[in-house]
Amino acid sequence: MLPTQASFPAARPRRLRRTAPLRALVRETTLTVDDLIWPVFVRDGVGLREEVPSMPGVERRSVDLIVEAAAEAADLGIPAICLFPYTDPAFKTERCEEAWNPENLSNRAIRAIKAEVTGIAVMTDIALDPYNINGHDGYVVDGEIVNDETVEALVKMALAQAEAGADILGPSDMMDGRIGAIRTALEAAGKKDVTIMSYAAKYASAFYGPFRDAVGASGALKGDKKTYQMNPANSDEAIRLVARDLAEGADMVMVKPGLPYLDICTRVKETFGAPTFAYQVSGEYAMIEAAARNGWIDGEAAMLESLTAFKRAGCDGILTYFAPRVAGRLQAG
Ligand code: PBG
Numbered sequence: 001m002l003p004t005q006a007s008f009p010a011a012r013p014r015r016l017r018r019t020a021p022l023r024a025l026v027r028e029t030t031l032t033v034d035d036l037i038w039p040v041f042v043r044d045g046v047g048l049r050e051e052v053p054s055m056p057g058v059e060r061r062s063v064d065l066i067v068e069a070a071a072e073a074a075d076l077g078i079p080a081i082c083l084f085p086y087t088d089p090a091f092k093t094e095r096c097e098e099a100w101n102p103e104n105l106s107n108r109a110i111r112a113i114k115a116e117v118t119g120i121a122v123m124t125d126i127a128l129d130p131y132n133i134n135g136h137d138g139y140v141v142d143g144e145i146v147n148d149e150t151v152e153a154l155v156k157m158a159l160a161q162a163e164a165g166a167d168i169l170g171p172s173d174m175m176d177g178r179i180g181a182i183r184t185a186l187e188a189a190g191k192k193d194v195t196i197m198s199y200a201a202k203y204a205s206a207f208y209g210p211f212r213d214a215v216g217a218s219g220a221l222k223g224d225k226k227t228y229q230m231n232p233a234n235s236d237e238a239i240r241l242v243a244r245d246l247a248e249g250a251d252m253v254m255v256k257p258g259l260p261y262l263d264i265c266t267r268v269k270e271t272f273g274a275p276t277f278a279y280q281v282s283g284e285y286a287m288i289e290a291a292a293r294n295g296w297i298d299g300e301a302a303m304l305e306s307l308t309a310f311k312r313a314g315c316d317g318i319l320t321y322f323a324p325r326v327a328g329r330l331q332a333g
Contacts, residue, residue, distance in 0.1 A: 028312070029308065029311040029312045030311065031304070031307050031308050031311050031326070031330070032330065033076060033077040033078060033079075033327045033330050033331070034077070034079055034317075035307075035310075035311065035315075035316070035317040035318055036078050036079065036080075036317065036318060036320060036323040036326065036327060037078075037079070037080040037081070037082055037123060037277070037317060037318065037319040037320070037323065038073050038078055038080070038081045038082065038319075038320070038321075038323035038324060039081075039082045039084060039279075039319050039320075039321060039323075040061065040066060040069060040081055040082065040083060040084065041058070041059070041060040041061070041084050041085075041086055041214050041215065042060070042061065042062075042063060042066050042083055042084065042085045042086065042105050042106060042109045043060040043061065043062055043085075043086045043105070044062060044063075044088060044105060045062040046062050046063075046064055047062060047064060047065065048060075048061070048062040048065070049061045049062070049065055052210065052213060052214040053213065054209065054210035054213045054214075054282075054286055055210045055211075055213075055214060055282055055285060055286055055289070055321065056286075056289050056290070056293060057289060057321075057325075058214065058285070058321050060086050060214065063105070063108055063109045063112050064112070066083070066109050066112070066113065067109075067112050067113055067116050067117060069081070069324075070113045070116075070117045070120055070122075071116070071117045072324065073120055073323070073324060073327070074117055074118070074119045074120040076324060076327040076328060076331060077327060077331070078120065078323055078324065078327050079120065079121055079317075080120060080121040080122070080123050080167070080168060081113070081120055081121075081122060081123065082122075082123035082124070082125065082168075082170065082319060083106050083109050083110065083122065083123070083124055083125070084106075084125055084130070084211075084214070084215055085104065085105040085106040085109075085130050085215065086105075086130075086214065086215050086216050087104075087105065087130040087131055087215070087216060089216065089220075091104075091131065092130075092131055092132060092133045092220060093131070093132075093133055094132075094133050094134070094139075094140070095139075095153075096128040096131040096132050096139070096153060097131075098131040099128055099130075099131040099153060099156070099157045099160075100153070100156035100157045100159070100160045101160070102160050102163065102164065104131075104160075106124060106125075106161070106164075107160055107161060107163075107164040108164075110122050110124065110161065110164040110165050110166050111164050111165060114164075114165040121167040121168055122165065122166050122167050122168070123166065123167065123168035123169075123170050123197065124161045124166045124168070124169055124170055125170050125172050126154050126157050126158055126161070126169055126170060126171040126172060126173060126178075126182070127154070127171070127172045127173035128150065128153060128154070128157075128173065129215070129217050129221075130215050130216075130217060132220065133220060134220060134221070134222055135212075135217045135218075135219075135220030135221030135222060136221065136222075136223075136225070137150075137172070137173040137174065137175075137225065137228065138150035138173060138175055138228065139153065140222075144227075145227055145228055147175050147176055147177070148177070150173065150175050150178075151175050151176075151177055151178045151181050152181075154171065154173060154175065154178050154181070154182065155178075155181050155182055155185045158171070158182045158185065158186065159185055159186070159189055159191070162186060162189070162191040162194045163189075163191075166194065167194070167195065168194075168195045168196070168197050168252075169182065169194060169195070169196050169197070170196075170197050170198075170199060170254075171196065171198055171199060172199040172202060172256075173199075173228070174199065174202050174225075174228040174229050174230070175228065177248075179196060179198050179244075179245045179248035179249055179250050180248035180249060182196060182249075183196065183248060183249030183250075184249075195251040195252065196249065196250045196251055196252070197250070197251065197252040197253070197254055197277060198245040198250035198252070198253050198254065199254045199256055199279075200238070200241050200242045200244075200245040200246075200250065200253040200254060200255075200268075201230060201238035201241055201242060201253070201254070201255045201256070201261070201264055201268065202229050202230060202254070202255075202256045203229055203230045203231070203232050203256065203257065203261065204224060204225050204226045204229035204230060204231065204232065205229070205232065205256075205257050205260075205281070205283070206283065207257045207260070207281045207282065207283030207284055208257075208281055208282060208283060209282065209283055209286075210282035210283055210285070210286045211281065211282035211283075214282065232260075235263065235264060235267065238255070238264045238267070238268065239267060239268065239271055242268050242271070242272060242274075243271075243272070246272060246274055251275065252274065252275040252276070252277060252316075253268060253272075253274055253275070253276055253277070254276075254277045254278065254279055254319075255268060255276070255277070255278050255279070255315075256278070256279035256281060257278075257279060257280070257281040257283070257284060258278040258279055258280040258281065258284055258306075258310060258318065259280065259284055259306060259309065261278070262278075262309060262310070262313040265278050265310065265313040265314055265315050266313045266314050268314075269313075269314030269315065269316075270314065275316045275317075276314065276315055276316055277315060277316060277317045277318065277319060278310045278313075278315045278318050278319070279318075279319040280306065280307070280310070280318055280319065280320040280321070280322070282321070284306070285320070285321040285322065288302050288303060288306065300329070303322050303325065303326055304326065304329070307320060307322065307326060
């Protein structure tokens, strides 16, 4: 017990929980709209939107509707939107050339948002999986995911995204050396102010399933991602990876998935004091929504509780599919 703590009955902690004003006064953490990054799925076409079956309430949108969504998010005060392309299987190859095509879906969406919407940062994903015929984040050679060749491709992808106007690059591939390589290339290309949010502690998780449906990678993926994503049993390794990525030039770091890894979020924040984000991933969203839609939990309350938990754990912000819904809710008070 802390030395200043009175004992019962001098101390009755319930006194401070008795009324809403008293609870508000002693509240330790607050979720605000400033904490939100909204991941969205981009598809081709015009005026098209379609729901992702395993993520009820989440849609793939064509570029014109992504621009609309970004404008709505900016009006709600959401600071950043993160783009994930649903790529036509015809563009998937072994060399993943579409990844650095300046006219690919993601780069067109960046340009379109930047041309029409102010007041929101655009974040990207850097990994080869949407463009890879194998569904992996890196090149596959003789059944192995090869590191250094993949990093060369990721650098080209990063430069194309920076050129298109991205504010935050999000390497999610878990190859070694990619943050340093991307940072060096950005400096050399005069893109000194483009920020990097490294998916530094990204685990080989069962909670990514619905996302792989959303980007059309589920069918393509052969095997698992355990040779590059982290073992869910590890914690010290996360600290080493965050240290490395910060040393290589990451401006912000991420832990992913979210709720099952709150202990990692806390350790990372306490160890480095760097801007630390968590990704409440597709499977986490799907679990809450599925239970809520069955009437098994109060979805609105579970959404707010889960997002508040990230703040309590020390995160500076959260990537969440709930972003517009929770922002609307916070705005309404
Ligand atoms: C791609 C990527 C994934 C996610 C974000 N970027 C999937 C994966 O690593 O297989 C998952 C996001 C989510 O589940 O919401 N590298």
